[in-house]
Amino acid sequence: MESEEEAEILGFPIEEPKNMTHIVQRPCSVDDSFEQVDIIPSKLPPAGLALDTDVLLTSRTDPLTRTQFQEMLDPDGRLVCEHQLRKAVFLGGVCPEIRREVWAFLFGLYPCSSTTREREAILLDYIVRYHEMKSRWKTLLVVNSPPNSTPLEQCLTARYLLPEESSPSPTATTTQPVPSHLPSDSTRSQPLHDADVDQAFPAENTNTKNDGRIDLKGLGHPKLAQQYSTPDMSQKLDFMRLQAQVQVNRQKMDVQNLRTNIRVIDKDVPRTDRDVLFFSGRNNPHLRELRDILVTFAAYNGELGYAQGMNDILSRFLYVMGSEVETYWCFRTYMEKIGSDFMEEGMTYKIDLVRMLLEEMDPALLKHLETTDLGNLFFCHRWLLLGFKREFSFEDSLRCFEILSSHHLELSSLEAEKAVLREERKEFASTGGDTRTSGLATQKEYTFEVFMCATVLTECRDDFFACTDCGQVFCFLNNLTFDLDSLLTKSERLFFVYCKKTVGESFQLVDSNNSNANNKQGFLSYFFR
Amino acid sequence: MAAGPYNYSYIFKYIIIGDMGVGKSCLLHQFTEKKFMADCPHTIGVEFGTRIIEVASQKIKLQIWDTAGQERFRAVTRSYYRGAAGALMVYDITRRSTYNHLSSWLTDARNLTNPNTVIFLIGNKCDLDAQRDVTYEEAKQFAEENGLMFLECSAKTGENVEDAFLDTAKKIYQNIQDGSLDLNAAESGVQHKPATPRNPITTDQPPNKENCSC
Numbered sequence A: 001m002e003s004e005e006e007a008e009i010l011g012f013p014i015e016e017p018k019n020m021t022h023i024v025q026r027p028c029s030v031d032d033s034f035e036q037v038d039i040i041p042s043k044l045p046p047a048g049l050a051l052d053t054d055v056l057l058t059s060r061t062d063p064l065t066r067t068q069f070q071e072m073l074d075p076d077g078r079l080v081c082e083h084q085l086r087k088a089v090f091l092g093g094v095c096p097e098i099r100r101e102v103w104a105f106l107f108g109l110y111p112c113s114s115t116t117r118e119r120e121a122i123l124l125d126y127i128v129r130y131h132e133m134k135s136r137w138k139t140l141l142v143v144n145s146p147p148n149s150t151p152l153e154q155c156l157t158a159r160y161l162l163p164e165e166s167s168p169s170p171t172a173t174t175t176q177p178v179p180s181h182l183p184s185d186s187t188r189s190q191p192l193h194d195a196d197v198d199q200a201f202p203a204e205n206t207n208t209k210n211d212g213r214i215d216l217k218g219l220g221h222p223k224l225a226q227q228y229s230t231p232d233m234s235q236k237l238d239f240m241r242l243q244a245q246v247q248v249n250r251q252k253m254d255v256q257n258l259r260t261n262i263r264v265i266d267k268d269v270p271r272t273d274r275d276v277l278f279f280s281g282r283n284n285p286h287l288r289e290l291r292d293i294l295v296t297f298a299a300y301n302g303e304l305g306y307a308q309g310m311n312d313i314l315s316r317f318l319y320v321m322g323s324e325v326e327t328y329w330c331f332r333t334y335m336e337k338i339g340s341d342f343m344e345e346g347m348t349y350k351i352d353l354v355r356m357l358l359e360e361m362d363p364a365l366l367k368h369l370e371t372t373d374l375g376n377l378f379f380c381h382r383w384l385l386l387g388f389k390r391e392f393s394f395e396d397s398l399r400c401f402e403i404l405s406s407h408h409l410e411l412s413s414l415e416a417e418k419a420v421l422r423e424e425r426k427e428f429a430s431t432g433g434d435t436r437t438s439g440l441a442t443q444k445e446y447t448f449e450v451f452m453c454a455t456v457l458t459e460c461r462d463d464f465f466a467c468t469d470c471g472q473v474f475c476f477l478n479n480l481t482f483d484l485d486s487l488l489t490k491s492e493r494l495f496f497v498y499c500k501k502t503v504g505e506s507f508q509l510v511d512s513n514n515s516n517a518n519n520k521q522g523f524l525s526y527f528f529r
Numbered sequence B: 001m002a003a004g005p006y007n008y009s010y011i012f013k014y015i016i017i018g019d020m021g022v023g024k025s026c027l028l029h030q031f032t033e034k035k036f037m038a039d040c041p042h043t044i045g046v047e048f049g050t051r052i053i054e055v056a057s058q059k060i061k062l063q064i065w066d067t068a069g070q071e072r073f074r075a076v077t078r079s080y081y082r083g084a085a086g087a088l089m090v091y092d093i094t095r096r097s098t099y100n101h102l103s104s105w106l107t108d109a110r111n112l113t114n115p116n117t118v119i120f121l122i123g124n125k126c127d128l129d130a131q132r133d134v135t136y137e138e139a140k141q142f143a144e145e146n147g148l149m150f151l152e153c154s155a156k157t158g159e160n161v162e163d164a165f166l167d168t169a170k171k172i173y174q175n176i177q178d179g180s181l182d183l184n185a186a187e188s189g190v191q192h193k194p195a196t197p198r199n200p201i202t203t204d205q206p207p208n209k210e211n212c213s214c
Helices: A003-009 A066-071 A082-092 A096-106 A116-143 A151-158 A194-198 A222-227 A231-250 A255-271 A285-300 A310-321 A324-342 A344-361 A363-371 A378-386 A394-405 A414-431 A448-459 A461-466 A470-478 A484-527 B024-033 B074-078 B096-100 B102-112 B136-145 B161-177
Strands: B010-018 B046-055 B058-067 B086-092 B118-124 B149-152 B190-192
Touching: A066 A096, A082 A096, A082 A394, A096 A310, A096 A324, A096 A394, A116 A222, A116 A231, A116 A255, A116 A285, A116 A324, A255 A285, A255 A310, A285 A310, A285 A324, A310 A324, A310 A394, A324 A344, A324 A378, A344 A363, A344 A378, A344 A448, A344 A484, A344 B074, A363 A448, A363 A461, A378 A448, A394 A448, A394 A484, A414 A484, A448 A461, A448 A484, A461 A470, A470 B046, A470 B058, B010 B024, B010 B102, B010 B161, B024 B046, B024 B058, B024 B086, B024 B118, B024 B161, B046 B161, B058 B161, B086 B096, B086 B102, B086 B161, B096 B102, B102 B118, B118 B136, B118 B161, B136 B149, B149 B161
Parallel strands: B010 B058, B010 B086, B086 B118, B118 B149
Antiparallel strands: B010 B190, B046 B058
């Protein structure tokens, strides 16, 4: 029986509950878990924040188009105004057909100030370095195989064997995701075992010709391939390879540790976004690319290694960037920024930021969650780790990812400063007196995603108050789905309300400082009289 | 949903623990949806599922917390162990390493739950007998030595999955009946909800009820 039919039979509210205009709840799996209300509290504690406060919101726009994007570039291909791009991405996301080019700037693959020609040179450097990094771990795995392993086993560790029987490559490599509501039974999913791998697998394309040269054409860069086909240029390429080899060989690699990471990676790759057409079907070549990138990353980032969730981050990069090399470097740049999210300490700190923000914005709700044993807000873990990926459809998750990565609206950004200034002026106009911002108590570490988490919580506060135990809260949370645009608008509102609140508080602070200062002045004037 | 009477008398909290990739989420899915979920994405943090079952003519609602197997965020997953009445500890019969880690999972479960928590050992993927890496006998012996209940199951075919969840519930119910599990104790993992007759038209029937009766 389909769950929607069940929902109707069981009388679940299919329409949106009235108190959550935009956040839609879908029914729990098979039972009446919605029967979660023990006692409806007659009067809820006040929210402690006025979300209806008058704040200036920028209206959301349509996704950035190619024409608009072209206008941001100068004739040599430099991105003239990065701020403008980030703002446009924040307000509407990006049209799918230019996503690849925009992400290259957004995620720092290329400097905004680079010209189209310079980017070609950078790309070549990326290709050569990635190629050498990948070759090295592949070689080391074979060289350091356990003494009793057969040559076949040695090769198997280094080479990724697609976890499905050999069969013709899928013809469907279109970039349209399969709607998530389609049953996944159609794509088979036998858990894959090492024994399966003995079968003949299509020879792996290592993108290396027999003489060890890099096959630029095979890597999907025919233009570069043509450019470097002359003897002179090909000599230059050889020299670059040599340089890269020296550089790569200097880095330490813990092969034992890498093997452990590979075992985990090989478990996770075959279950990464298989409901998306790009990754679906047997023998999908993109799985091997995912695997090689993850292993390469783990090999040269020993401490961080591989952690579950990285595959979810990487799949979005691969889907958008297409090329394995560019995906690797995008992923690496991204991980440099958010790597601590994949360490327990970093993640628990981030969750704690949500808790701190909630305490400022809605202490009564936090208190209630504490009584249901969820005061640590650990349930935000998945939202924060994957940028709400699993809460949205794949297409929306891409948009959400780019919007969060635009970093347009952060407390450290220009927008926050403008908002604070605006509020200060208003406060000044209404109360008079001097403005001082030295005591402004903004917590700059509250990133926009922290505001998004807090928004989800405050939006559902009535439902939370209706839950009296941890299980009810979890069942409720587990079944939440969000409308991306409305969640973004509401988060933006919360962001500006927070800015306003801190200004209000700083004025109180200034007031009390003033009275202190007056006292001090009195004291000093007495002293120096 | 309106406040009102329940169509079950007890709530039991379960946790599912074990190494990554042993099939914890698939077991849960098979139990709650009676379907094998192919290519199920790995769990981040914890997932949640429920189903109402019947033990000795008592309707019992199982609240099942399916935890992530990965080592790295153990602090997050451990925070959900508290107050579990049943713990399903899963390994993969085709991967010995997952069996070798059981003692560490068991220590965790014993330290973080109460002494009455029923721990049920599940050897998953028994449909892949050809690739078996852990014999039934040695796992059975491990279970006996540690006072665990034990079954080999297959989340793929559904074999024994129902039994593992239901036998755990029966054992918990038995502990309530003979008084060894004190319902009033904090963190017993069991809530008693005196059942009140409901209007028959609105009574929510768990689907596939015939499979739920014991």
